[in-house]
């Protein structure tokens with residue numbers, strides 16, 4: 001059975017998508033069979049793994065996306081008469097990433113229609129993933145920043161939440177909201193195990209490494225302690241290579257002019273992360 005991890009923070013721009021893509025690459029390097037699920041209508045993860053060109057082609061060819069996961073039907077083709085129910089494996093794009101061990105469920109903007117008519121849809125993701133999880137060891141779910149039916153769908157489908165935090169002014173504001181949201185979910189769904197595997201400080205802007213950043217790290221650490229959430233020791237520091245890696249669809253360390261210390265630091269975070277979720281080499 002796969003271990004599923006959602007990247008969650010009610011704040012945008014904290015590095016959810018960047019880390020999801022890089023963890024997917026790192027997992028595949030370690031030989032971990034990985035499925036990435038893009039649960040954000042902005043579809044940044046789809047583009048980061050596929051490259052913008054392949055992404056546009058996917059949509060143009062009317063290939064299935066996460067929209068059909070929630071609709072439960074294939075996109076209607078004129079020749080095929082009525083709508084056809086979707087099979088889970090039809091949703092998966094094989095070998096999406098730079099390396100060939102990352103499969104992907106692609107997102108698109110139309111996913112936001114799901115938010116307008118959400119009744120009864122919150123368990124569909126979990127149901128579909130439970131039918132295919134024996135093919136994978138890791139399922140990574142990249143979430144949108146706002147709380148919605150999609151967040152609930154992610155909770156239902158996840159064993160762990162990974163919370164990237166950008167250490168800056170007001171970084172702590174979203175954390176009590178997240179704590180409450182997870183507490184409420186567990187109260188309503190006592191059969192579900194959902195734990196925060198850790199907070200990771202991701203410096204998605206260079207100024208977060210100054211005094212304001214230090215103050216914020218203290219505040220976040222206090223908030224995490226209050227909730228019993230672990231914090232990863234390794235920080236993912238600011239590097240322009242992350243944006244470049246997303247543009248080039250590559251692992252950090254395989255970008256043009258890559259800096260070895262950035263790749264080494266991310267690998268260190270990877271060691272901590274895979275250990276926290278029970279996918280460290282010696283445990284597999």
Ligand SMILES: Nc1ncnc2c1ncn2[C@@H]1O[C@H](COP(=O)(O)OP(=O)(O)O)[C@@H](O)[C@H]1O
Pocket residue numbers: 011012013014015016017018019044202203204205236237238239240241242243246
């Ligand atoms: N460690 C980092 N160093 C430099 N830039 C980063 C880093 N992490 C993220 N970014 C950049 O910050 C922006 C927001 O990151 P993203 O992963 O899209 O956040 P989210 O998914 O939480 O909205 C992107 O432009 C991304 O390239």
Ligand SMILES: [Mg+2]
Pocket residue numbers: 016017018040044143
């Ligand atoms: Mg994102």
